[in-house]
Each structure stands twice: as structure tokens, then as C-alpha cells.
Amino acid sequence: MFFIYSEVSSAVREAIRYSAVNPFACQQIRDRASSTLTLTNVRSIDLTISFDDGQTTKWTYPEDCSEEPPDGLVSRGDRITIRAATHVNLITADIIGPIVRQSFGAMPIEYESSRTIIPAEGIETGPTSTPLPTRTPPPGASPTPTNTPTNTPTNTPQPPEPPYPFNAVIRCQNGQVDFTWDPVPDAAIYRIYRYDTGGLIAQTTSSQCNNCDDLGASQTRSYYIVAVNAGGASVPSEVSTVTCGAGATDTPLPTNTPTDTPTPTHTPTNTPTPTNTLTPSPTLTPRPSRTATPSPTACLVTPCPPTPTLTGSETPTVTPTPTEALALKIAFEPGYPSRKTTGPNKQFWVKVRVTNPVDYPLFDATVTLVEPTSFAGIVLTHLGNGVYGLNGTCFGGSTNSDTFIRVRAERASYSPAEVSAWTDSNPASSTCP
Numbered sequence: 001m002f003f004i005y006s007e008v009s010s011a012v013r014e015a016i017r018y019s020a021v022n023p024f025a026c027q028q029i030r031d032r033a034s035s036t037l038t039l040t041n042v043r044s045i046d047l048t049i050s051f052d053d054g055q056t057t058k059w060t061y062p063e064d065c066s067e068e069p070p071d072g073l074v075s076r077g078d079r080i081t082i083r084a085a086t087h088v089n090l091i092t093a094d095i096i097g098p099i100v101r102q103s104f105g106a107m108p109i110e111y112e113s114s115r116t117i118i119p120a121e122g123i124e125t126g127p128t129s130t131p132l133p134t135r136t137p138p139p140g141a142s143p144t145p146t147n148t149p150t151n152t153p154t155n156t157p158q159p160p161e162p163p164y165p166f167n168a169v170i171r172c173q174n175g176q177v178d179f180t181w182d183p184v185p186d187a188a189i190y191r192i193y194r195y196d197t198g199g200l201i202a203q204t205t206s207s208q209c210n211n212c213d214d215l216g217a218s219q220t221r222s223y224y225i226v227a228v229n230a231g232g233a234s235v236p237s238e239v240s241t242v243t244c245g246a247g248a249t250d251t252p253l254p255t256n257t258p259t260d261t262p263t264p265t266h267t268p269t270n271t272p273t274p275t276n277t278l279t280p281s282p283t284l285t286p287r288p289s290r291t292a293t294p295s296p297t298a299c300l301v302t303p304c305p306p307t308p309t310l311t312g313s314e315t316p317t318v319t320p321t322p323t324e325a326l327a328l329k330i331a332f333e334p335g336y337p338s339r340k341t342t343g344p345n346k347q348f349w350v351k352v353r354v355t356n357p358v359d360y361p362l363f364d365a366t367v368t369l370v371e372p373t374s375f376a377g378i379v380l381t382h383l384g385n386g387v388y389g390l391n392g393t394c395f396g397g398s399t400n401s402d403t404f405i406r407v408r409a410e411r412a413s414y415s416p417a418e419v420s421a422w423t424d425s426n427p428a429s430s431t432c433p
Contacts, residue, residue, distance in 0.1 A: 001088045001107065004040050009111040011036045011045070012084045017159070018235060019049070020115040023080045026065035031385055033084065035236075038198050046085045052114075053078050076117055083112040159232035160187040170223065172244035177213040179223070184234070187227035195222035195239050195363065215244035222363070222382070238392045239363075239382060326357040327415040328365065330407065333387060335433030336394065337405040338426040348423045349432050351394040352380070353387050354409045361386025362411060370418065371406040372399070380407070394432040399423065 015033035022028060029049055034042045050060040051074045058078065059069040086109050093104035171178045179192060179202075192202045192212060201223075202212040215221055222241040227234040333351040340347040354365045367380040367388040375397050380388040389395050406420035426433070 001090065001109070004086070004088055005109050005111070007037055007040045008045065008084050008086060008109055011047075012082050012111045012113050015047075015049075016080070016082050016113045016115050017232065019080045019082065020118055023051070023074065023117045024068060026061045026068070028385075029082070030065065033082070036198060040086065044086050048081075048083045048085075050081050050083075051078055051117075052081060074117070078117055079114045080117055081112065081114040083110065085110045158186075160184050160227040160229050160234045170240055170242040172215050172242050175214050175216065175244060176211045177215055177221075177242060177244070178208075178210045179212055179225075180208040181225060183207045184227040186229055187234075188229040189227075191226045191228060191233075193224055193226065193236070195224055215242075217244060219244050239384060241381065328362070328409050328411060328417040329355045329357065329359065330367075330409040330417045330419045332407075332419055332421060333394075333433075335426050335429065337403075337421055337423045338433055339399065339403070339423045339428050340396075341428040341430050346399060347396040348399050348403055348405065349394045349396055349429065350380070350405055350407065351383075351387060351389045351432070352407050352409070352419060353385075354411075354417075355386050356414065365409050365411040367407060367409050369395070369406070370408050371404055371420070372397070389432075396432070 011033040014036050015029050018032045019025075019029045026049060030047060033045070033047055037045070047063075048060065051058045051069060058073055061067070087106035088109055089106050090104065097103050169180045181190075184190075184207075189203055189205050190207065190209075191200055192204075192209060193200055194213075202209050213221070213223075220241060220243040222239050224236045224239050226236050330352055333353055336349055336351045338349050340349070350369070352367065354362050354367060356362055363382045363384075363386065365382075365388075369375045369378045369380070378390075378395070380390055380395055383389050383392065402422055402424040404420065404422055406418060408416060408418045410416040
């Protein structure tokens with residue numbers, strides 16, 4: 001019960017820090033809270049996100065984040081409040097209950113926190129403070145002022161800036177994982193977490209950590225880092241991944257964007273691919289039919305009679321229909337793919353999101369470019385919340401014309417999925433949308 005309470009309170013504190021400067025990112029606030037939960041089932045947590053002015057509740061997000069506060073309702077200086085609630089069933093209660101002839105219900109756990117909404121860039125202050133005007137005593141009052149003690153304001157410590165970019169170098173030699181990264185101003189300590197479990201693996205006061213984790217040969221693992229000082233913890237850094245080879249040195253992230261220049265032979269404009277005006281729907285690559293045998297039809301009697309013999313030399317055999325694995329879901333992020341607006345070799349931008357069949361984000365899918373062929377086989381890296389790009393942002397490649405993009409996602413126990421579109425189906429952008 002204590003550990004679950006600790007996780008619920010940590011989830012609220014993590015979400016409230018993020019929401020103070022991102023109050024209208026409802027889903028991202030919920031994801032921040034979920035990222036700290038390991039023992040507690042995220043679906044068992046009742047998370048409520050609301051706005052108030054310190055006395056009256058102005059707005060509460062729906063559970064699915066499908067609506068946003070009306071324009072002008074929430075203003076700077078209002079508060080955002082996050083409340084998490086769950087229940088714990090104690091195993092020992094079921095043992096002690098029959099002995100003392102008493103039943104014990106589920107024990108509620110609640111945690112709530114509020115913060116004032118501030119702009120992401122912080123609050124500007126002037127070089128000096130303007131003193132308040134002196135209050136004039138009313139007629140007949142004593143002219144002698146009463147000295148009142150004045151509290152000396154103290155500076156509230158602030159958490160350090162997020163460790164961006166997380167230029168960590170992760171090496172794995174003989175199963176031992178070493179970390180080094182750029183120091184973060186105002187950081188007192190650093191904490192290194194495993195991305196898959198959210199578990200803390202090491203804590204250090206320097207910008208390096210040797211022999212901080214163990215990996216087997218060819219085993220892959222992802223990590224992120226948080227900087228901490230007296231004001232609290234920063235938001236997590238980007239995720240960095242390492243694969244441990246037999247004595248090899250591995251780097252955490254892929255290299256910079258490829259600079260291959262596509263040749264005219266790879267331009268799909270003269271092929272019968274989808275036109276510029278329509279965005280092709282994401283479809284799986286069709287599997288070839290094995291025979292011309294029609295699919296078995298359900299019958300209303302038991303046992304079902306065999307499928308009638310087709311006219312011809314071959315007689316189809318009635319066989320059970322194989323069970324198809326559930327397919328992944330893949331979609332381009334809003335605004336993708338698109339092209340750069342300036343430059344002789346205009347880049348194109350790519351970023352996709354991959355989920356399982358019930359829309360749960362996947363961080364361990366294999367996502368590769370299929371088209372254009374000059375970039376085929378490039379693997380996109382996970383950026384967080386099921387979104388894949390490269391080098392901590394979107395993938396960029398060079399092109400001189402409207403380009404057809406196809407991306408494929410694969411993962412064990414699921415059928416693969418693909419998504420495709422033309423770059424000019426979205427507005428051009430000077431940077432990653």
C-alpha cells in the first residue's frame with residue numbers, strides 16, 4: 001500500500017510540474033503521470049485535471065481529453081489542479097477478516113496537487129520593485145506609526161532546466177554499460193532511468209556513470225536522464241538506446257540525416273501510384289492467394305457439409321481458416337509528410353506514430369522507410385509516446401519534387417502495417433512541422 005501511494009503521489013507531482021507550463025496539453029499531462037507507474041495499473045487510476053481561480057472550479061477535462069477549455073476562460077494566474085485516486089485491496093485483510101469476523105473493503109488512496117499556470121518562458125521581472133504607497137491614517141488616529149515586522153522574501157529554488165539536448169554517449173563493453181553526458185547548469189544530481197520499466201538504475205553528482213547497468217550480448221535497452229536540485233526534478237531528457245555487442249562500442253542514437261541525393265530514376269511520378277490530390281489510405285501489403293478455393297461458408301447445421309467440389313481437375317480440401325494476427329496501427333503525425341520551403345535540394349520531413357490494435361503507444365516497434373527507394377531501409381527511432389522520427393526530431397531527406405513516402409512498422413506477435421502519402425499533400429514548412 002505504501003509503494004502504491006508513493007507511485008500515485010509521484011505521478012501527480014510529475015504531471016503537475018509539466019502542466020504548469022503546458023496546461024492545455026491534456027493527453028501529454030496524462031502520459032506524464034502514467035510514465036511513473038510500475039506497480040500500479042494505469043487503468044485503475046482515476047485522474048482528474050481541472051482549472052480554478054483558487055476558490056471556484058472553472059473547467060474540468062473529460063477523461064478522454066476530447067474537449068478543451070473555451071477561449072478566454074482560463075487565464076495566466078489561474079491554477080491547474082490534478083487529483084489521482086485509486087483503491088488497494090489488502091491480501092492480509094482476507095486472512096484476518098474471517099478470524100475477527102469482520103470484512104474489510106478496499107482502502108482508498110488519493111493525492112492532489114495544484115500549481116499556478118505560468119508561461120513556458122517564465123515570468124519577467126523589472127530591475128527594481130515599485131514600493132507600495134504609504135497608507136494615510138484617518139482623522140483622529142494616532143500619528144505614531146506602529147512598527148510591524150517585515151518578512152524578508154526568500155528566493156524559491158527552481159528545478160534545473162531539462163537536459164536538452166541529452167548528448168549522452170552510452171557504451172557497452174563486456175556487458176557493462178557506461179554513460180557520459182553534457183553537464184546541466186544548476187543541477188545538483190543526475191538520475192538515470194530505464195525507459196521500458198521507468199526504474200531508477202543509478203544516481204550521481206557528476207556527468208558520467210561507469211558500470212551503471214548490465215546487458216547481455218546483442219541485448220538492446222533504452223534510457224533517459226533527469227536533472228535534480230533543491231527546487232525539484234527537471235522533465236526527462238530524450239530517450240537514448242544502446243545495443244550491447246561482443247566487445248563493441250555502441251552509440252546511443254543514429255547518425256545525422258542522410259545526404260544522399262535521389263536520382264530521377266527513383267521519382268515515382270510516372271508510375272501508377274496514388275495522385276497528388278488524394279492521400280493513399282494506410283493498407284497492408286496484400287498476401288497472394290494460395291489457390292482458387294472459395295472461403296468456407298458458415299452453415300446452420302451440425303456437422304457442416306464439406307464445400308462443394310469446383311468444376312475442374314482439382315478438388316479443394318476443407319481446411320480450418322488460419323487465425324490472422326492483429327495488425328499494428330501506423331499513421332503520419334499531423335502535418336507530415338511535407339517538404340521544406342527553401343533551398344536547392346529541398347528536404348522532406350517524416351514523422352509517424354505507431355500503436356497496437358487498441359491504440360496503446362508502442363516504443364519497441366521496428367519502423368523503416370520503404371519509399372523513396374533512395375532512403376529505403378532507414379530505421380526511425382522512438383521519440384516518445386509511440387512517435388518515431390530521427391535524432392530527437394523528424395526524419396529529413398533531400399528531394400527536388402513532390403515525393404511519394406511509404407513507412408512500414410513491424411513488431412513481434414502483430415501483423416505489420418504501412419502508411420503512405422505524397423509530400424505535397426501537406427503544406428510546406430521551413431522546419432519540422
